[in-house]
Amino acid sequence: LAAPDGTTRPTIFAEMTALATATSAANLGQGFPDADGPAWILEAAVEAIRGGHNQYPPGRGVPALRRAVAAHQERRYGLVLDPGTEVLVTAGATEGLTAAVLALAGPGDEVLTLEPFYDSHAAAIALAGATHTTVPLVPGPDGFRLDVAALEAAVTPRTRVILVNSPHNPTGTVLHRAELEAIAVAAIRADAVVVTDEVYEHLVYDGAEHVPLATLPGMRERTVTISSAGKTFSLTGWKVGWVTGPAALVEAVLAVKQFLTYSGGAPFQPAIARALDEGASDVEELRTSLARRRDALVSGLTEAGFAVVVPRGTYFVCADATPFLTAEMPDGAAFARALPHLVGVAGVPVSAFCREGSATARALAPWVRFTFVKDEATIAVALERLQRLP
Ligand code: PMP
Numbered sequence: 001l002a003a004p005d006g007t008t009r010p011t012i013f014a015e016m017t018a019l020a021t022a023t024s025a026a027n028l029g030q031g032f033p034d035a036d037g038p039a040w041i042l043e044a045a046v047e048a049i050r051g052g053h054n055q056y057p058p059g060r061g062v063p064a065l066r067r068a069v070a071a072h073q074e075r076r077y078g079l080v081l082d083p084g085t086e087v088l089v090t091a092g093a094t095e096g097l098t099a100a101v102l103a104l105a106g107p108g109d110e111v112l113t114l115e116p117f118y119d120s121h122a123a124a125i126a127l128a129g130a131t132h133t134t135v136p137l138v139p140g141p142d143g144f145r146l147d148v149a150a151l152e153a154a155v156t157p158r159t160r161v162i163l164v165n166s167p168h169n170p171t172g173t174v175l176h177r178a179e180l181e182a183i184a185v186a187a188i189r190a191d192a193v194v195v196t197d198e199v200y201e202h203l204v205y206d207g208a209e210h211v212p213l214a215t216l217p218g219m220r221e222r223t224v225t226i227s228s229a230g231k232t233f234s235l236t237g238w239k240v241g242w243v244t245g246p247a248a249l250v251e252a253v254l255a256v257k258q259f260l261t262y263s264g265g266a267p268f269q270p271a272i273a274r275a276l277d278e279g280a281s282d283v284e285e286l287r288t289s290l291a292r293r294r295d296a297l298v299s300g301l302t303e304a305g306f307a308v309v310v311p312r313g314t315y316f317v318c319a320d321a322t323p324f325l326t327a328e329m330p331d332g333a334a335f336a337r338a339l340p341h342l343v344g345v346a347g348v349p350v351s352a353f354c355r356e357g358s359a360t361a362r363a364l365a366p367w368v369r370f371t372f373v374k375d376e377a378t379i380a381v382a383l384e385r386l387q388r389l390p
Pocket residue numbers: 031091092093094095118165168169197199227228229230236239240241
């Protein structure tokens with residue numbers, strides 16, 4: 001069963017990981033860590049299983065996790081939330097995002113995203129039957145930046161939701177406060193809800209500051225914030241995420257979520273509650289180690305001949321592969337599909353995060369995304385192989 005727009009094709013991540021496995025390539029494609037999160041958090045889940053946390057948890061999530069999410073938002077960002085009504089636990093950020101879009105937008109509504117965008121954002125908009133509009137992120141010396149004039153032009157009276165993602169997959173951009181303020185002004189002008197995907201909230205480098213949209217003036221009451229434990233604690237397979245925001249919006253998301261999974265992850269929820277309460281030093285260690293791996297990947301790619309935009313957040317570096325393109329391999333999509341065969345390295349074409357045929361897809365056609373959330377040896381092997389590119 002394929003949706004009319006083909007959203008049930010295998011994702012680009014599944015395709016590139018399958019290709020990497022088939023060719024024994026160093027997999028810098030799909031963004032998942034090759035080392036599990038802290039042993040004490042794994043142990044907490046084992047204890048929860050032994051302790052009988054194996055049946056359906058409450059639909060909103062176990063109280064300990066909802067309290068821990070609220071405490072985290074207050075400690076870190078000064079956002080005060082009622083864990084009873086303003087926090088909802090979901091099956092990863094993916095379910096939270098899809099449920100939020102399904103709850104808030106339908107046929108005739110426009111949902112505005114940045115472009116490039118994370119693949120599930122576009123799929124959720126298609127599933128909702130809403131119209132997907134976009135505003136470009138443009139590469140430059142200061143990273144991929146929001147085109148604020150284009151944002152103002154893209155917001156219409158039909159814009160129901162502005163779906164933001166910062167720190168941003170695939171570009172690694174951490175939106176500046178001024179860019180977020182422009183989004184807030186546009187949302188208020190259109191009376192739109194902002195749904196903000198902040199799964200990389202802790203993974204920022206070089207002193208970059210992650211500013212949650214909900215902390216900007218006038219935004220708490222119109223913002224649905226989504227995050228998850230996957231990236232913060234290197235536990236992407238646990239699929240524990242959460243949605244926070246004003247009670248009425250969270251209630252709307254719950255109305256959809258209850259029929260997607262109802263609930264999930266019973267033994268993982270108490271373990272993640274402990275991770276949020278007690279895991280700050282583990283997160284700091286991960287951040288430091290990721291910054292080091294980012295530096296290695298950025299300098300190796302540059303040495304190999306790619307033009308690289310240095311990311312201030314996330315797991316990802318985007319690189320312009322123009323010097324390697326040929327008549328047979330005319331763009332990043334062809335290059336990324338050939339690369340595992342040519343030198344044994346996998347990446348993901350940035351065009352996979354764009355609307356087919358859009359101006360941004362054309363502008364970013366030569367670009368490829370590589371991840372640095374792999375052990376240093378894998379990154380070193382990949383870089384050594386990339387130096388052999390003709
Ligand atoms: N949003 C973004 C921007 C992501 O990169 C990812 C995962 N890579 C997700 C959402 C999905 O998060 P989860 O695994 O918690 O569903």
